[in-house]
Structure formats: C-alpha cells, structure tokens
Amino acid sequence: MVNKKYFSIGEVSKLKNITIKALRYYHKMGLLIPAYINPDNGYRYYTINQFIYLDIIKICKQSNVSVKEIKALFAKADTNYLKLYLEQKKEEIHKEIKELEQLNKRINILKTAIQTSEDEIVKTGFNIQNFESRYILSSATQEGELNEIKSFDKLDKKLDEFAIQTFQYGLIYTCHNDKWKVSDVFRLITSHDYKLLKDTFNVSELPQGKYLTVNCTRDAESETFELVKEYLEKNSLMCNKIYLFYLVTDVFNQYNHFSQFQISLKSTP
Structure with missing residues (x-):
C-alpha cells in the first residue's frame, strides 16, 4: 500500500x-x-x-x-442532476444575499433615525432648519390616541408589503376654517419607494427648504402646539399643514418620549 x-x-x-x-x-x-x-x-x-x-x-x-x-x-451519482442541484442552491443563496442586504439597509436606517433624533433633541426653542426633500406615506385618521393607533396599524400593513421601514413617523395637523386638527398619520419612506408608490398610494413630498421646528416631550405636545400657532401668527407665517415627528431617542425608556413639530416655510402638499 x-x-x-x-x-x-x-x-x-x-x-x-x-x-x-x-x-x-x-x-x-x-x-x-x-x-x-x-x-x-x-x-x-x-x-x-x-x-x-x-x-x-x-x-x-x-x-x-x-x-x-x-x-x-x-x-x-448523476452529474447533470448535481449541476441542476447546485444551480438551485445558487438561486437560493442569491435570494438570501438580497434579504441580508435588505436587513443591512434596515439596520443602517434605524441607526440613522436614532442618530438624527439624538442630534435634534439637543436643540431648544424655535429653530429654522434646512431639510432635503423627504417623502411620506400617510393614512387619514380621526383625533384620539386609539384612532391614531388603528390608523398606524392600517398604514403599517401597507408599508410592510411595499416599502422599507424608515422608523420616522408622526401626525399631520391640517387647518380648516382657522381650526387645526389631526388629519393623518404618516411614515417617512425612501425616495426609491416613493417612485414605486406615488401613483398607487397616498404618498406626498415634503419639499426641500426651510422648516420651523420646535421640540417637546410627548406630555407637552398640546401646549407646544399652541405656542407654534402663536409663533406663526406673531411672525405672519402662513401654512396649512403642521407635521409632528416622533423622535427615536432613548428607545428602551417608555417614559421619555420626545417629539418635534416641523412647519414648512414654503407651501406644503
């Protein structure tokens, strides 16, 4: 041997x-x-x-x-069968790679959302900020926490099927006959998803430009909203929509919520 x-x-x-x-x-x-x-x-x-x-x-x-x-x-012991088998595994791997790429993208989006919120929360008082174009998927709602939760649930079902979660969301206040009320819930979507959904669902653009912003705790939203209206009136600023963003900060502290009002200083959709 x-x-x-x-x-x-x-x-x-x-x-x-x-x-x-x-x-x-x-x-x-x-x-x-x-x-x-x-x-x-x-x-x-x-x-x-x-x-x-x-x-x-x-x-x-x-x-x-x-x-x-x-x-x-x-x-x-069939080489042709082996070739077909390996081709099938190759397709499965490509599918898995795409899923992992999507997961990696979602992880980066969540990290960005947290970092952006942490950068925003340190700002005090009213500020004028420049934002790039952003896109939202919205769903009509009625005022009241339970109604808003139901509307978010409806929105999320649509989002899970068609779009990437950006972890940035909130409420839209609309003015009718000088009276403001919550009219929609919304989530930010990517520009890619906007192009896919703009002719199908209730999507719109938050235009690039200057926005008036102010932060508050969740408990102080109503009080801060009154200050926003006073600020607009005092400075002769006109708008028909006000966006309330829920900031993603201190995720694991359920008693430490922060929000940010954003008002476009141009006409908003």
Missing part, C-alpha cells in the same frame, strides 16, 4: 482544511469512505480523486444542506 497516490487522514485534513473529526464522521455516515483502510491499524487513506467529493461536501454544508441530503446526492 506504500504508494504516494494515497493520502493519510492527517494529510487530507491539512490539504483540504477539514478536521479529522469531520472526515471520520463522513466515513461513519457512509458519505465519504476512505479508498483504503489499513487492516492492521485501521488507518484511513484517501486518493486525490476523492478530493472533489470533499469540495462538493463543503459547498453543500455551507449551503445548509444536511449530511442526509448530501449522501442521497452522492448515491444518485
């Missing part, structure tokens, strides 16, 4: 970067039987022709294919 065409289990382990334990397991399961077993000491030996099987096993294992499935694949 002393012939260099054979490789010991230790040599195979080093050459193919696979543990001896795994090779013994594959032997036990009948997945990869050594080409030669020394009858005196039980040492296992493999040929170079078997290395391709280890490569296939690695690919399958990395694709979450069970040993039972791999064994059935080898038992079939």
Whole structure:
C-alpha cells in the first residue's frame, strides 16, 4: 500500500482544511469512505480523486444542506442532476444575499433615525432648519390616541408589503376654517419607494427648504402646539399643514418620549 497516490487522514485534513473529526464522521455516515483502510491499524487513506467529493461536501454544508441530503446526492451519482442541484442552491443563496442586504439597509436606517433624533433633541426653542426633500406615506385618521393607533396599524400593513421601514413617523395637523386638527398619520419612506408608490398610494413630498421646528416631550405636545400657532401668527407665517415627528431617542425608556413639530416655510402638499 506504500504508494504516494494515497493520502493519510492527517494529510487530507491539512490539504483540504477539514478536521479529522469531520472526515471520520463522513466515513461513519457512509458519505465519504476512505479508498483504503489499513487492516492492521485501521488507518484511513484517501486518493486525490476523492478530493472533489470533499469540495462538493463543503459547498453543500455551507449551503445548509444536511449530511442526509448530501449522501442521497452522492448515491444518485448523476452529474447533470448535481449541476441542476447546485444551480438551485445558487438561486437560493442569491435570494438570501438580497434579504441580508435588505436587513443591512434596515439596520443602517434605524441607526440613522436614532442618530438624527439624538442630534435634534439637543436643540431648544424655535429653530429654522434646512431639510432635503423627504417623502411620506400617510393614512387619514380621526383625533384620539386609539384612532391614531388603528390608523398606524392600517398604514403599517401597507408599508410592510411595499416599502422599507424608515422608523420616522408622526401626525399631520391640517387647518380648516382657522381650526387645526389631526388629519393623518404618516411614515417617512425612501425616495426609491416613493417612485414605486406615488401613483398607487397616498404618498406626498415634503419639499426641500426651510422648516420651523420646535421640540417637546410627548406630555407637552398640546401646549407646544399652541405656542407654534402663536409663533406663526406673531411672525405672519402662513401654512396649512403642521407635521409632528416622533423622535427615536432613548428607545428602551417608555417614559421619555420626545417629539418635534416641523412647519414648512414654503407651501406644503
């Protein structure tokens, strides 16, 4: 048997970067039987022709294919079937990559939402800020916390089906006959989703430009809203919509909520 065409289990382990334990397991399961077993000491030996099987096993294992499935694949011994099988796994991997890319995008969006909110919350009093164009998906609602929750639920079902969660959301106050009331709930959506949804759902643009902003705690929203109206009247500023953003800060403290009123100093949609 002393012939260099054979490789010991230790040599195979080093050459193919696979543990001896795994090779013994594959032997036990009948997945990869050594080409030669020394009858005196039980040492296992493999040929170079078997290395391709280890490569296939690695690919399958990395694709979450069970040993039972791999064994059935080898038992079939059909190269054309193997090609079709690998193509299917390739498609599954591409799908998984896209899902992971979407997950990574959502993680970055959430981090951005938290950071943006933390940057905003340190500002005090009324401020004039410049914002880039933003896009919202909205749903009509009636005043009252329960009605708003139901409207958000309706909006989220639509959002989950068609758009990426941006974690930025709030209420729209609309003025009719000099009377202000909550008319809609909204969530910010990406520009990409806006292009997809603008002809289908209730989406609109918050135009680029200057916005009057002021922060408050959730408990002080009503009081702050009155101050906003006074500020607009005192400074002869006209608008027909006021946006209330719920800031994403101190996420795990349910008693520490902050909001920000935003009023476009241009005509808003």
